[in-house]
Amino acid sequence: MTDVDERLRRWWDEDARTYDESPSHALGDPVEAACWRAALVRHLPAPPASVLDVGAGTGAISLLLAGLGYDVTALDLSPEMLSRATRKAEARRLRLRTIIGPATGPPDGPFDAVVERHLLWTTPDPVAALAAWRAAAPRGRLVLFEGIFARTRPLDQARNRLTNATRRVQGTAHDHHAPYDPVVLDSLPLANATTLEPLMNAVDAAGWSNVRVERLRDVEWARRQAAGAVLGWLEHVPRFAVIAEA
Ligand SMILES: C[S@@+](CC[C@H](N)C(=O)[O-])C[C@H]1O[C@@H](n2cnc3c(N)ncnc32)[C@H](O)[C@@H]1O
Structure with a gap:
């Protein structure tokens, strides 16, 4: 593991x-979970296809996939995140293979598809990661679930403060335990992207073809409903699926 990978793992x-x-x-809200399930069914080959979920975390997408009948391998560099995914899979009697490692080091495969949700922004070399996934799924499909999360304009700072204050008043948990390690943040090419273009360029550069984009309006709608009027508006981000073929 590189020094950045080690810092990422600790965080x-x-x-x-x-x-x-x-x-x-x-994905505790059943409507939101159902919207994600619909997106998976829309874009992936039919079960029991083999799917690699990169940056699988505590298993949000992996567990939906396993429930749909996919053969799922969850890759993540954080053992603590993966151990929670494993516990949840056991509690739900779902089969889940887990592998600890960086996004650039997927298992050999071959997989029928590679998916990720909210991982590529925290990858030091997105093109190398996307190329390694293509090698692991040489006849497969790529499905990326992403959003425009960067808040870099002056008004965004006010929006962030208002979001945090509203969460405190409502007793809604913050998304993360701390700000990201600034040394790491500086080395992440996609972390501050304000459009989808840099991500799509990385997908192209890694050799994936027939790239399509779909706005995930159903997921956005479900999230807003679940968060309530004020927080739903404050937290709103555009969400997309980016789909491509090896
Ligand atoms: C925002 S979380 C997303 C987790 C999960 N995909 C989800 O949708 O809830 C990012 C995950 O990627 C993992 N991660 C971060 N950087 C990584 C890297 N370079 N290689 C592999 N995993 C990484 C983290 O440990 C974390 O579990």
Whole structure:
């Protein structure tokens, strides 16, 4: 593991303690979970296809996939995140294979598809990761679930403060235990992207083809409903699926 990977692992191992307390992380809302399930069914080959979930975390997407009948391998560099995914899979009597490692080091495969949700922004070399996934799924499909999360404009700072204050008043957990390690943040090419273009360029550069984008309006709608009027508006981010073929 590189020094950045090691820092990432430490940060996420710590975050694992509270990660699932944030409502959008664990997909506890049944309507939101059903919207994600619909997106998976829309874009993946039919079960029992083999799917690699990269940056699987506590298993939000992996567990939905396993419940749909997919053969799922969950890759993540944080053992603490993966151990929570394993516990949840056992409690739900679902089969889940877990592998500890960086996004650039997937298992050999071959997989029928590679998915990720909210991982690529925290990858030091997105093109190398996407190329390694293509090698692990040489005839497979890529499905990326992403959003425009960066808040870099002056008004965004006010919005952040208002979001945090509203969460405190409502007793809603913050998404993460601490700000991201600034040394790490500086080395992440996609962390401050304000459009989808840099991500799509990385997908292209890694050799994936027939790239499509779908706005996940149903997921956005479900999240807003679950969060309530004020927080739903404050937290709103555009969400997309990016789909491609090896
Ligand atoms: C925002 S969480 C997303 C987790 C999960 N996909 C979900 O949808 O809830 C990011 C996950 O990626 C993992 N991660 C971060 N950087 C990584 C890297 N470079 N390689 C592999 N995993 C990484 C973290 O440990 C964490 O579990």
